Amino acid sequence: MNFIKRGLLSITRKKGKALILLAVIFILGNVISGSISIQQATGNVEKNIKEKLGAAATVELDYKALENMDEEEQMSIEIADLDLELIKQIGEISYVKYYDYNMSTWLGSESLQSYQGEEMDDAGVEVVADGMSPDFMLKGINYAPVLDFEEGIGNLVEGRIFESQEVENGSSVAIISKKIAEKNDLQIGDNFTLTNSVMDYDETTGEEKVATSRDVVLEVIGLFEPASANVEQSEEDAEMLDFMDIDYQNTIYVPNEIISNESRYQSEEYMKIDEEYAEMVEAEGTDYSDIYTPIFVLKSPEDSVAFEEEVQPLLPELYKVTNAGDQYDSIAAPVESMSKLAGYVLIVAVSATVLIIGLVVLLFLRDRKHELGIYLSLGEQRARVVGQILIEVMVVAVIGITLSLFSGNFLAQGISNTLLNAEDTQMEDDMMYYSELQAYQNNITTDDVVESYEVRLDSSYILMFYLIGLLTILVSTIIPLVYIVRLNPKKIMM
């Protein structure tokens, strides 16, 4: 009968004590299991949501910091433009998969009909603007394969993407939506004309009229379709998406250089018709300059923190890095606070377990002092006596932990629901700022976060719980086992 058999025999012969130990381990195991379940679930939410939010990042003005300044500071501060060289320098950082910097402007057209939504088009009703409304958004690109296509915002369905030379030279080529092409009977290789109008506002009559204009002729080289066109949505979301879809269908991709030229033309022509404006520009020495919006697509959403740490020191004052995953921090408050709470509970539960199991084992050992003395008097090695006690405790622990694995997980579900509901009602809406990044991230709300929160009985949770649970009980047992090492068989037996 070796020490392992003796240990197992002791459990079956001393059922009462084994049951007491089992009950203690089961109760404490439930607390540990519940905490781990909640932590795992919140961890999964963060990972999933950040993956859904994507790996895009941009550099933009820190509007919150600006808002926090007093009026005097706001007036005196000089905000520098984002330098193109800096954008290129950031784009070369190892975390960046690819990047682009965009310019944009709105132009109208006399010959090109814009898209106004399916219902409008089906009804045959045309929205006729007073004069010529700037219906088309020209989106300048520098990344020839088009970042929006690479990121799945749109898909090229016909024709080709830009060539590097076209981008560099600012060639008059464009990629338009398939809907615009169909509506205007445009084919690949056809030309279409947009009009760059400079408007003059008459202060006395309050009327706005075209002061001067020029034509912008572009050749169609490719057709795109929005990628999200087939996704099923709720009625409310569908309305919002329709609105965004109209905007996107009227987007025309062109090289940045074209937009730069047209913006410069507008600025120069406007100075001719508005002397006051021209004097002000001259006085301040603020000549026209291109303003770019950079978008950096990172290799992984997990790189966002490292990317931000590397980029922030390079930026001018009042600029900041915005990651697509940043939205998580503002919407995941209920989950985050629950994760924190679960962390504290876990630390307290593990400490309590070490203390309580340690005391229970010590009491049991004192009760069995005589038996342990017998083993030692028979010449049993102390290590094996320690081993026997460890086996007795660990066998009961495995049963207790296995039981609490399921019940703790079940309890965690109930507690999570209660906590999430309570947190949800306490949530205050944070001030939201528009970011260029929004086009590159899925719109996720607190409800999405709460919905994606799920307490599961998966392998990582089971492994983690067994590891923490058994390790805690092992530590709680080893401490009182010092008692055995110090036992003197003579004093016990004689």
Next chain:
Amino acid sequence: MILEAKDLNYFYQDGDRRRYVLKNTNVGFEKGKFYTILGQSGSGKTTLLSLLSALDSPHSGTVLFNEKDIKQIGYEKYRRNNVGIIFQSYNLIPSFTAVENVLVPMSITENEIPEDQKSVAYNLLDYIGIVKSKADRTVNKLSGGEQQRVAIARALATNVELILADEPTGNLDEEMEQEIIDIFKKLAHDHDKCVVVVTHSNEIAEQSDQTFTLQKGNLTAYE
């Protein structure tokens, strides 16, 4: 000599003073003999037995087993392989049956034990007077005499040549005492064991092959 004590000294420190329990004690024991160590309560006979059984170590002097210092053998190893100890209060594991108690030292010793340990344990118990039906009972359901028989069987389980007993009949009535003494005599004379019994009973001492008397730390031999 199977067991020898040479110049054993053992004392208790009482402030600056040393109170000697054993002073330059020399004694030897042979196989095939039944010895008793006689002495009054507090005379140090249990201390002597604890030194001979390696449950304690002397302040000076040596205990030799087959002419080898038990310190060199290792106290734990010596207890495991060379000596069977019987206590006044039996010291059995109360939650185990009689046969399980006998099986415990068999798993601890490094001595060669037949493979079918359970049969050996039942045979040993039967030899000592515990039938199979009683051998399967937990020991707290046995009488004092029966429990001491189980303790003797446990001491014999590792097939040792040396049996040391501390007041083995102290908790038993006269009839049972004689039965136990008879077993010791049989073990010494029929099975060539060396049996050393510590007792304060002259009746037991009279039945032994040799008696030592311990008084004021000095051991005197009587034939």
